Amino acid sequence: MRKNWSSSWLKLWTGRNRRSQSALADSGRFAPAETFEPRTVMSAVSVSQSGAVELQQSSGVERSARIVNGTQTSDYPAVGLIGDTSDDFCTGTLIAPQYVLTAGHCAEGVGNTSGTFTVGGQSYQTERVYLHPNYNGNAIGSDSANDIAIYKLSQPVVGITPMDIFRGIPQVGQLLTLVGFGGGGNGTTGSNGDFGIKRVGTTPIDEVSRTLISWNFDNNTEANTAPGDSGGPAFVTVAGIKYIAGVTSGGDSPNASIGDHSFDTRVDAFAAWITSITGIGGSDLPTLSVVASDAAAAETTVSQTANLGTYTINRTGSTSDALVVSLSYSGSASSGSDYLSLPTLVTIPAGQSSMTLTVAPLDDSLAESSESVIATLQTSGAYNLDSVRSAATVTIADNDQTLPTISLRATDPVAAETRTGRVANRGQYQITRTGSTTSSLTVFYNVAGNATNGTDYTRLGGSITIPPGRSSATISVSPVDDALSEGTENVVLTLAVRSNYSIDVALAAATIKIEDNDTAVRTNDNFADRQLLTGSNVTATGDNRTATRETGEPNVAAVSGSKSVWWTWTAPSTGRFTLSTAGSSFDTTLGVYKGSSVTSLQLVAENDDADFFGGTLTSEVTIDAVAGTQYQIQVNGYESASGDITLRLNPAATAFAANRLAASRRDASQIDSVFQSYGALARRL
Numbered sequence: 001m002r003k004n005w006s007s008s009w010l011k012l013w014t015g016r017n018r019r020s021q022s023a024l025a026d027s028g029r030f031a032p033a034e035t036f037e038p039r040t041v042m043s044a045v046s047v048s049q050s051g052a053v054e055l056q057q058s059s060g061v062e063r064s065a066r067i068v069n070g071t072q073t074s075d076y077p078a079v080g081l082i083g084d085t086s087d088d089f090c091t092g093t094l095i096a097p098q099y100v101l102t103a104g105h106c107a108e109g110v111g112n113t114s115g116t117f118t119v120g121g122q123s124y125q126t127e128r129v130y131l132h133p134n135y136n137g138n139a140i141g142s143d144s145a146n147d148i149a150i151y152k153l154s155q156p157v158v159g160i161t162p163m164d165i166f167r168g169i170p171q172v173g174q175l176l177t178l179v180g181f182g183g184g185g186n187g188t189t190g191s192n193g194d195f196g197i198k199r200v201g202t203t204p205i206d207e208v209s210r211t212l213i214s215w216n217f218d219n220n221t222e223a224n225t226a227p228g229d230s231g232g233p234a235f236v237t238v239a240g241i242k243y244i245a246g247v248t249s250g251g252d253s254p255n256a257s258i259g260d261h262s263f264d265t266r267v268d269a270f271a272a273w274i275t276s277i278t279g280i281g282g283s284d285l286p287t288l289s290v291v292a293s294d295a296a297a298a299e300t301t302v303s304q305t306a307n308l309g310t311y312t313i314n315r316t317g318s319t320s321d322a323l324v325v326s327l328s329y330s331g332s333a334s335s336g337s338d339y340l341s342l343p344t345l346v347t348i349p350a351g352q353s354s355m356t357l358t359v360a361p362l363d364d365s366l367a368e369s370s371e372s373v374i375a376t377l378q379t380s381g382a383y384n385l386d387s388v389r390s391a392a393t394v395t396i397a398d399n400d401q402t403l404p405t406i407s408l409r410a411t412d413p414v415a416a417e418t419r420t421g422r423v424a425n426r427g428q429y430q431i432t433r434t435g436s437t438t439s440s441l442t443v444f445y446n447v448a449g450n451a452t453n454g455t456d457y458t459r460l461g462g463s464i465t466i467p468p469g470r471s472s473a474t475i476s477v478s479p480v481d482d483a484l485s486e487g488t489e490n491v492v493l494t495l496a497v498r499s500n501y502s503i504d505v506a507l508a509a510a511t512i513k514i515e516d517n518d519t520a521v522r523t524n525d526n527f528a529d530r531q532l533l534t535g536s537n538v539t540a541t542g543d544n545r546t547a548t549r550e551t552g553e554p555n556v557a558a559v560s561g562s563k564s565v566w567w568t569w570t571a572p573s574t575g576r577f578t579l580s581t582a583g584s585s586f587d588t589t590l591g592v593y594k595g596s597s598v599t600s601l602q603l604v605a606e607n608d609d610a611d612f613f614g615g616t617l618t619s620e621v622t623i624d625a626v627a628g629t630q631y632q633i634q635v636n637g638y639e640s641a642s643g644d645i646t647l648r649l650n651p652a653a654t655a656f657a658a659n660r661l662a663a664s665r666r667d668a669s670q671i672d673s674v675f676q677s678y679g680a681l682a683r684r685l
Contacts, residue, residue, distance in 0.1 A: 073200040078163045079179045080119030081196075082151065082231050084110050088196070091180040091232030092117055093163055093244055097156035098127075099278040101165070102231030103247050103265065104135040107149035115151050120160050127154040130277050132270070140250050141263055143210040147249045148265045149231075150277050165267045165274060166236055166243035167382030168326040168345055170213050174205045174236055176264075180229030180248060196228075211269045213246045217260040234264045238324045239347035268380065286317040288325060288377055289386035297339075297361050297373075298397035309359035309394030311375050315348055315383065323348045326378035327357075333371035333396050338362060342375070359394045371396050404435040406443055407507035408495050411474070415457070415491075416515040417481040427477035427512035429493055433466055433501065441466045443473075444496040451489035451514050456480055460493075479514045484545070489514045526550050527598035530566030530632065533649060536577070540567060542645040544637060552599035556589035556636050557608040557619075564636035569649060571625035576652035579633060580610065580620040583646035587638040590619030592631055601632060608638065622652050 082090035082102045090106035100117045107115070107129050115126030130150040139145040179200050207214040213234065234246030246264030267274070274280065290313050297309030313325055325346050335341045340360040348355045359373050376391040408431055415427035431443050442465045447453050453460055458478040466473045477491050494509040524531040525547045533540060542565055549562035556564070571577070581588040589608050593601035605621035617638070625631065635645055 083116045084114045090230045093233040096278045100151040104147040104149045106231040124153045128152040166245040167380040168324045177235040180232030182228030214263040286315040287384045289389035290392045292392040311357040314354045322350045331372035331374040361396045404433040407504040410510040429475040432472040446494045449490040449492040524565045530568045533569040538649040540647045545642045556591040557606045561636040563642045567633040574627045578622045581618040586641040586643035587617040589636045591634040
């Protein structure tokens with residue numbers, strides 16, 4: 001909304017008398033950049049024998065305001081030309097036999113007896129000009145402009161019915177009917193400057209502020225006001241009756257083309273001021289009240305008519321005219337989903353002192369408590385409100401069975417592995433429902449956590465049924481004992497959403513811990529953490545499942561692997577000793593070194609497979625040990641294989657066939673390559 005003159009254009013025809021032009025120029029409201037190109041204008045008004053307004057041409061003064069995309073009309077007889085004794089420049093509407101409603105900027109500078117109103121082929125002179133006391137021409141386009149005025153004519157207009165002002169609240173989307181004598185044209189070209197022809201068009205309301213109605217001229221299916229339309233009416237139609245809801249004030253674009261943002265003064269915001277001058281509406285305004293004459297509504301079964309609720313709106317005083325009533329709605333029920341939307345504007349017809357408004361519930365499948373619809377009368381200049389009965393409540397009862405609420409708790413949140421052959425320490429969840437227990441209820445859940453469903457504990461299926469007559473059921477978490485050192489793991493259950501129950505959000509998930517019973521064996525992963533072997537006959541066990549490769553670590557027997565673990569042994573005597581991984585659960589490699597760091601090791605012996613051709617994939621080496629010498633022993637997995645390790649160290653003897661020829665997988669590959677070469681040669685021969 002524009003706050004200063006330089007960004008808003010008035011919609012009066014600016015070729016009024018030179019005195020007014022000078023006043024406007026002196027006020028600084030027309031900067032040089034805001035003027036239009038000079039054009040021929042109409043200055044003198046005469047009445048032809050047919051009653052049409054005839055305008056004589058004068059030259060050279062720029063003009064500004066119109067109905068663009070409007071249609072020439074002879075309807076709306078109460079709408080006429082506003083001017084002064086020297087010229088016509090605006091539009092106005094007869095609202096009482098002696099009173100004409102127009103814009104404040106159209107009356108600015110017009111003397112009490114200098115104003116004119118031309119309607120029905122006759123020109124009337126003013127007796128007094130009422131410019132709103134808070135009119136601010138420098139604030140046109142803002143709520144503080146108060147751009148409204150009234151011409152009081154020196155004699156009543158006869159033969160023409162005045163138009164009623166709108167005392168309700170305009171609504172966004174409501175259709176406006178624009179009438180005025182401004183320039184015509186279309187949205188592409190803008191106003192064509194042919195002031196003096198009455199035109200009509202329509203446009204929807206895009207914005208309603210405290211004292212303004214606004215719209216955007218979006219396309220050529222809509223109409224717009226233009227220079228010369230200032231002061232003209234914007235009608236809303238209620239129950240087939242047109243009321244003046246706005247008075248044309250201004251817009252952003254000087255020629256009113258597509259993209260213009262236009263605004264009117266809201267008449268209802270000034271209804272009390274209008275009444276104080278004209279007496280229309282009078283001091284004996286009706287008093288409105290609303291009651292819930294049927295306060296109990298209810299949903300019913302599908303394809304049956306719902307039990308309606310009813311409001312009755314009553315008025316006091318005269319019933320000779322229809323009365324438009326403005327309402328708002330609130331309450332816990334939602335418009336459009338719990339009940340059919342209700343109108344915000346209703347009309348008590350002429351001849352009636354009351355009207356009814358029904359609340360029609362919409363049946364749904366949701367189990368809800370009773371909900372409320374509160375109708376509240378809105379203030380208006382057309383009526384007063386009963387201070388006690390300005391709002392009423394209708395209650396909508398639900399017809400759906402209340403859903404049970406499901407909650408989840410870990411009643412035994414700690415489970416644990418135990419030794420083989422014994423029952424594990426189980427954890428336990430409890431799922432509870434509220435409400436009726438007459439039938440069974442299947443509850444669904446999701447399983448998460450870092451423990452693996454079906455591996456670390458007996459598989460959970462994702463649902464459980466609470467039997468009839470019971471309000472809860474239990475789910476047991478039974479750990480599976482293994483040989484892995486895993487630490488404490490957890491199982492997380494979360495209730496899954498279903499349409500036949502609701503979930504207690506505070507108790508929608510629970511956790512059970514599974515404690516491990518295995519001791520971690522990866523203590524000799526790194527060279528610096530190697531385990532000590534003592535003596536001449538030693539058997540050690542271990543596990544390389546979680547072992548890692550460290551920087552500088554050698555590949556045993558030229559076989560890649562990243563699962564090595566380390567031992568250290570000092571020879572108690574000089575002699576031949578055999579080391580073997582026989583009994584290990586995987587394909588191993590074995591290396592023996594001398595040296596004190598992983599990056600400076602000297603190879604003593606290494607082996608991939610003790611007997612590849614015989615199917616022995618564990619490893620075996622025999623070394624000539626020197627008493628007091630420290631040897632470093634590395635066990636790895638072939639290409640990172642892993643499992644349980646058995647490492648044996650014994651003096652060389654027949655049990656280990658220390659000097660037996662052993663072929664590794666690499667050796668086998670080389671032998672196979674040789675045989676293939678000889679085979680190819682034999683075929684060539």
